[in-house]
Amino acid sequence: MGWNEVVVTGLGAITPLGGDVRSTWEALLAGESGIRGNVLPGHEDGELAGTVAGTMAIDPATYLSPVQARRLDRSQQAALVAAAEAWADAGAPEVDPERLASAIGTGIGGVQTLLEQDDVLELSGARRVSPRTVPMLMPNAAAALISIAYGARAGVYTPVSACSSGAEAIALGARLIRAGEADVVIAGGTEAAITPVTVAGFKQTQALSRHTAEPASASRPFAADRSGFVLAEGAAVLVLESAEHAAARGARVHAVLAGAGIAADAHHITAPAPGGSGQISAMRKALAQAGLAPEQIGHINAHATGTPVGDAAESRAIREVFGHATVTAPKAALGHLFGAAGAIEALIAVLSVKHDVIPPTRNLTPTDVDPDINLDVGIQRRNVPQQAVLSNSFGFGGQNVSLVITDALHPKAPNTR
DSSP states (O other): OOOOOEEEEEOOOBBBBBBSSSHHHHHHHTTTOOOOOSSSSTTSTTTTOOOOBOOOOOOGGSSOOOHHTTTTTTHHHHHHHHHHHHHHHOOOOOGGGGGGGEEEEEESSHHHHHHHHHHHHHHHHHHOOOTTTTHHHHHTTTHHHHHHTTOEEEEOOOOOGGHHHHHHHHHHHHHHHHTTOOOOOOEEEEEOOOOHHHHHHHHHHOOOSSOOOOOGOOOOOOOOOOBBBBBOOOEEEEEEEEHHHHHHHHTOEEEEEEEEEEEEOSSSSOOOOOHHHHHHHHHEEEHHTOOOOOGGOOEOOOOOSSSSHHHHHHHHHHHHHHSSSSEEOHHHHHBOOOGGGGHHHHHHHHHHHHTTTTTOEEEEEEEEBTTTTTEOOOOBBBOOOSSSSEEEEEEEEEEEEEEEEEEESSOOOOOOO
16 A cells, blocks of 8 residues: 555643643643642552642543443543544544544553452452453553444554553554555543552652652653652543545644654663663654654654653753754653653644644753753743654653654744754
């Protein structure tokens, strides 16, 4: 089959910054924070007291009927809410069900259901465990539920690749379209894993931020005093479409998904490869697929979780590919949505290109930036032409995904940095 251009025709999200795309985007540009304190009820006096996290700004259950909400894990609720917004934004395209696919990544899946039902088992016995437990905890359930909701029969896919899951789902959706296996793909990521055991597990690895006295300042990517990431929850979904299919129905196009690069470190289950070989490879593959030179990228939406090792490794990899590049780090405002992070940040990249803006990175002043990062960190919002944006997502297991988003209307003058 021919090589088909992939365009983005629909956007949907529910995040710590807002209950939809518009509120999330406006809050991000305004420099607001979605990080909140004391997010684990019942643990106010224990070792998890004072836990901060990016809880969803609006409970996804409020968008659903009470019966539907009870039958879904919180991560599935979020995915369906984001998908509904994205599908409506795309104009509810008429598409042959055999040419419509669903690809929704997640890092952990229905962990809240698993833990809740384990408590039921221990306290009340096996007969009290919900018969819906398994479909509520399955990692693939969100993608399957979206397939059922929209009649997508070209395939249901669930990348489970830690922090790169959402971006990998989008890359997979683009591959399906380019391979001629689908005309439209509902693609993105979802996560709702703010639980005592996940928080405790990350805390034991010393991966979480220790700047918890002021929740809004806890997530500090690229800061010299960064100490770890802030766990968050939410979902983001993009409707991907072949340019031919979108044009035939007169669809509005937000942006073009011009390139996607995937590479593995094959090094360590949590630590990035020395020298950033996998990250460098993913970025270069994405650029090559997009047919762009590094200097044509307006800015880089960095993975930048706020860990001392991770941010430094990514900055070195970026310098290797781009030199002294401009970067932004949305996790300073959103926290780390883990399996959904790559999807929401791809969505942000789409809006950045569409509106010619580099979103700010909060919690930083010029003197706060780690000098070893040696990049142009976009601390304040910048309104500048964006021909293309590259978005990075790097996950435990050495799984690296880079996406290149380009302007949908016309090529702009190459960016200069």
